[in-house]
Amino acid sequence: MIEARRLVQTFHAGRGKARREIRAVDEVDLDVAEGEVVGFLGPNGAGKTTTLRMLTTLLRPTSGTARVAGYDVVADSVEVRRRIGYVSQVGGAFSAARAGDEVMDHGMLYGRSRREVKARGKELFEQFQLDGLWDRMPKTMSGGQKRRLDIVMGLIHDPTLVFLDEPTTGLDPQARANLWQHIAELRTNRGATVFLTTHYLDEADALSDRIVIIDQGRIVASDTADNLKNEVAGDLIDLEVADVVHVPIAAETLRAVAEPPSHGIRGVEVDGTHVRARVRRAGRVVPGLLRNLDHDGIVLDAIEVHRPTLDDVFLTLTGRSLRDAEAGHRTSADGASGAGDAADHDSSGTPVLTGAE
Amino acid sequence: MRFLRESFVVFRRQLRMNLRNPAWVIIGMMQPVLYLLLFGPLLKPLVQQLGATNAYTFFVPGMLAQLGIFGAFFAGFSLIGEWREGVIEAERVTPANRTALLAGRLWRDLIQLLVQALILVGLGYAMGMDAPLRGVVLGILLTLAIGGACAASSNALALTTKSEDVMAPIVNMVMMPVLLLSGILLPMTIGPSWLIRVSDFVPFRHIVDAIRAAFRDDFSSSSLLAGSLWAVSLLALSLWWGTSTFRKENP
Numbered sequence: 001m002i003e004a005r006r007l008v009q010t011f012h013a014g015r016g017k018a019r020r021e022i023r024a025v026d027e028v029d030l031d032v033a034e035g036e037v038v039g040f041l042g043p044n045g046a047g048k049t050t051t052l053r054m055l056t057t058l059l060r061p062t063s064g065t066a067r068v069a070g071y072d073v074v075a076d077s078v079e080v081r082r083r084i085g086y087v088s089q090v091g092g093a094f095s096a097a098r099a100g101d102e103v104m105d106h107g108m109l110y111g112r113s114r115r116e117v118k119a120r121g122k123e124l125f126e127q128f129q130l131d132g133l134w135d136r137m138p139k140t141m142s143g144g145q146k147r148r149l150d151i152v153m154g155l156i157h158d159p160t161l162v163f164l165d166e167p168t169t170g171l172d173p174q175a176r177a178n179l180w181q182h183i184a185e186l187r188t189n190r191g192a193t194v195f196l197t198t199h200y201l202d203e204a205d206a207l208s209d210r211i212v213i214i215d216q217g218r219i220v221a222s223d224t225a226d227n228l229k230n231e232v233a234g235d236l237i238d239l240e241v242a243d244v245v246h247v248p249i250a251a252e253t254l255r256a257v258a259e260p261p262s263h264g265i266r267g268v269e270v271d272g273t274h275v276r277a278r279v280r281r282a283g284r285v286v287p288g289l290l291r292n293l294d295h296d297g298i299v300l301d302a303i304e305v306h307r308p309t310l311d312d313v314f315l316t317l318t319g320r321s322l323r324d325a326e327a328g329h330r331t332s333a334d335g336a337s338g339a340g341d342a343a344d345h346d347s348s349g350t351p352v353l354t355g356a357e
Numbered sequence: 358m359r360f361l362r363e364s365f366v367v368f369r370r371q372l373r374m375n376l377r378n379p380a381w382v383i384i385g386m387m388q389p390v391l392y393l394l395l396f397g398p399l400l401k402p403l404v405q406q407l408g409a410t411n412a413y414t415f416f417v418p419g420m421l422a423q424l425g426i427f428g429a430f431f432a433g434f435s436l437i438g439e440w441r442e443g444v445i446e447a448e449r450v451t452p453a454n455r456t457a458l459l460a461g462r463l464w465r466d467l468i469q470l471l472v473q474a475l476i477l478v479g480l481g482y483a484m485g486m487d488a489p490l491r492g493v494v495l496g497i498l499l500t501l502a503i504g505g506a507c508a509a510s511s512n513a514l515a516l517t518t519k520s521e522d523v524m525a526p527i528v529n530m531v532m533m534p535v536l537l538l539s540g541i542l543l544p545m546t547i548g549p550s551w552l553i554r555v556s557d558f559v560p561f562r563h564i565v566d567a568i569r570a571a572f573r574d575d576f577s578s579s580s581l582l583a584g585s586l587w588a589v590s591l592l593a594l595s596l597w598w599g600t601s602t603f604r605k606e607n608p
């Protein structure tokens with residue numbers, strides 16, 4: 001469904017001396033199969049929206065190629081547009097118009113008749129629990145309702161491939177859970193392929209078959225959430241040693257089982273009375289480890305095993321936690337850009353589309 | 358066919374939004390009335406000096422051009438709001454023709470302009486304007502052409518700048534010389550020769566001259582042809598510019 005090769009997008013920010021080139025998307029390769037739900041995960045400013053806008057024909061790639069739904073995004077952009085739905089970060093309805101009118105007008109731009117889009121629109125309103133909101137203005141809707149309306153607009157022409165840009169940002173937990181369910185149903189009920197961006201780890205985890213992680217314009221990983229956690233991050237074993245003099249022996253014992261390349265991933269860390277290491281499968285390591293510690297007469301206060309989170313994955317891949325990456329991006333963008341309006345929009349947190357234009 | 362359909366969908370959506378705010382519609386209609394009632398009488402005693410015989414035959418064409426040019430200059434501002442709400446992106450991601458996306462918006466501006474023009478001409482006749490029907494029709498067509506050109510350019514500028522703060526000074530910078538050098542309020546011919554020569558370089562002046570010639574029924578005048586050519590060329594150029602901004606988003 002999506003096949004991108006070495007996609008690049010560069011922007012220019014700042015003026016005069018401060019002018020510099022931003023490689024927002026840097027040689028991105030993507031492959032998405034029919035029926036797959038792919039989560040595109042990355043911190044603020046990682047290049048998610050920019051990638052999406054290239055795949056949806058809104059932005060011409062600086063270089064590289066992409067085929068979407070069987071057609072080239074540059075040469076056959078109209079054919080691509082016919083087959084895809086795109087729900088942007090800010091939606092696409094006039095906030096002061098009637099919701100139903102907006103949905104119908106949008107559908108009619110795909111060449112559908114008025115009767116057709118009306119029937120389809122009503123059906124989708126029902127499916128997305130928007131009954132009774134046909135005549136309401138989007139600006140009077142709740143965040144969750146507005147977002148569902150945006151998705152309905154993106155589905156009005158029955159696309160086989162749907163792009164969702166941060167579908168749940170700004171929603172409360174309940175509205176998010178509700179929307180997740182609807183997104184999951186896109187595939188089960190309609191067989192649609194879904195490509196969604198998010199900076200929530202739990203969201204990528206809950207919704208997608210496969211997760212593609214982007215950081216500073218580059219793809220750093222692409223696999224199922226489970227594989228990423230097991231292979232990239234691994235389980236964390238955390239020993240708390242009762243007597244501090246035993247710490248070196250405990251570390252040595254752990255090292256024997258948790259050093260790369262056997263089961264371990266990054267070696268052993270010591271922190272006070274804590275000795276920690278990440279291993280691929282804790283279940284394979286812990287029984288032997290305990291036997292050895294017992295044999296050496298080392299007393300433990302506690303032993304904990306943590307299953308990894310996607311944040312651990314991100315940390316392993318980039319050396320930063322996802323949350324730090326967000327914060328770091330914001331401050332560096334503020335400091336460096338000055339005249340660059342893109343970064344200004346970005347940091348102000350307004351619902352403006354990341355100054356991407 | 359497809360083009361008409363698509364631009365009609367865009368047009369209807371735009372019109373619906375406009376009618377939700379009838380204040381603007383009323384202001385738009387009041388404008389020509391006020392100009393004619395409050396400025397026309399001032400011109401009356403001066404009309405001999407301006408080389409015209411009937412104040413309203415001279416004044417109404419100027420007002421038409423003024424409406425066509427300046428009303429349309431501001432058309433783009435609403436597009437920035439649309440862009441912010443994601444409406445433009447959502448339309449651009451559909452297979453609709455890019456010129457149709459622009460044209461739908463222009464139909465809305467042109468209809469408003471047409472209504473204003475009809476009010477103006479009707480009132481002009483009521484106040485004693487003396488102009489043949491064919492001249493009036495041609496004058497209104499020229500007005501629509503120049504109005505369409507200005508609206509399309511304004512839309513293009515809006516999508517290029519994407520910021521009212523950047524766009525407003527640019528529009529003002531263009532408006533001032535156009536207002537002063539196109540002979541909308543007073544004919545350039547009463548000015549010194551250097552000023553006349555400068556105004557020769559302002560296409561809008563030729564268009565204003567052409568509308569006046571049409572209203573005088575002066576169909577043999579070369580200014581009619583020159584002005585019409587200018588109007589059509591500006592329209593074509595600005596349609597091309599406007600379409601290209603809808604086609605590719607400049608980053």
Ligand SMILES: Nc1ncnc2c1ncn2[C@@H]1O[C@H](COP(=O)(O)OP(=O)(O)OP(=O)(O)O)[C@@H](O)[C@H]1O
Nearest residue numbers: 011024044045046047048049050342354356357608
């Ligand atoms: N039009 C533009 N001009 C200059 N820089 C831009 C433009 N659009 C995007 N950028 C920059 O490109 C980078 C990637 O932006 P993009 O919007 O793709 O990020 P994102 O991953 O979608 O972030 P977010 O999670 O905040 O939406 C950022 O550094 C951004 O500032």
Ligand SMILES: [Mg+2]
Nearest residue numbers: 048049089354
């Ligand atoms: Mg984004």
